[in-house]
Amino acid sequence: MRIAFLVAPEGVEQIELTDPWQTVRDAGGTPELVSTKAGRVQALHHLDKADTFAVDTDLDRARPDDYALLVLPGGVANPDALRLDERAIAFIQAFFTAGKPVAAICHAPWTLVEADVVDGRTLTSWPSLRTDIRNAGGNWVDEEVVVCGDGPNMLITSRKPKDLKAFGAALTEELRKQRGG
Template identity: 50%
Template sequence: MSQHNISGKKVAFLLTDGVEQVELTSPWNAVKEAGGVPTLVSPKTGQLQGYNGTEKGQKFTVDLAAGQADAADFHALVIPGGVVNADHLRVDKDAQAFTRAFFEQHKPVASICHGPWMLIDAGVIRGRNVTSYHTLQTDLRNAGANWTDQEVVVDQGLVTSRNPHDLPAFNAKLLEEIAEGEHAGQTA
């Protein structure tokens, strides 16, 4: 059980087909165990295909379409990775707007592995301290981020990690930032 109680706090998980399954299920379970209420938001409706690396994993049911989602209804946002998931998600205008709204409302956002690609296309990464899967470092730096190779980086409510091996640290910081609430430095 988490040391952080986030009872009743609503957490949006933004993803699509190709999500790295454990990067969804591990933080999702951490949020639930800490008393939070996770919601799966996607540009796609119906079911999404998760992956374990390159192998198909579970399917997940979408709770809310990104075009109908309102950041004001949530306390935090989680953007899992997976190359296909992140690449398709980052070009969706509704997903971009939804992500950007969390920064505009100073709410915690957590993104792991390839997930930070969304932060580039949402226009919220310039000047921020982040990490990610190592292949994204040039993209993030070119977008104005300060990229470092660390297990987890926290910058004013923005939590980022590199890969599934970092999930324990990622989940702990995600819950800590949700418990702390809004951060004045979390801006678009």
């Protein structure tokens, strides 16, 4: 089962990429790094440069139909750059159109606001996004993980790196369901 991790070329919060990545691997999934450009992405640890990671597929070649689930890691710069890229927004929208689950943490729900997919949904995020989410018609709550929906169009969201354990548990549960287990 292939899982897409969509990130910008620079600015993804490293732990919000690597921790869910390992969760997907531990659950028997195959994570793939999708970005707006081929090559490598520069991760951050807060505002400091961290490691770089090889891109598996760029958005010109990535097809949402090839993936079972989409993960949107946070960091401030990462979703801010993605929401300005029409291909990234179309990629996200395609998961919702196809009824596939999407998981987003920290600032990543900015891309969901831009993709116009939060209306009527309950979700969480880094607290500074609450007004954006409410203005887009979403119901923002302050919880470590929120699972909105079951099955088609499921949305899993978390607030911050300290919530990664709960975020990972929700991801693992969804992957288990998709496997029929």
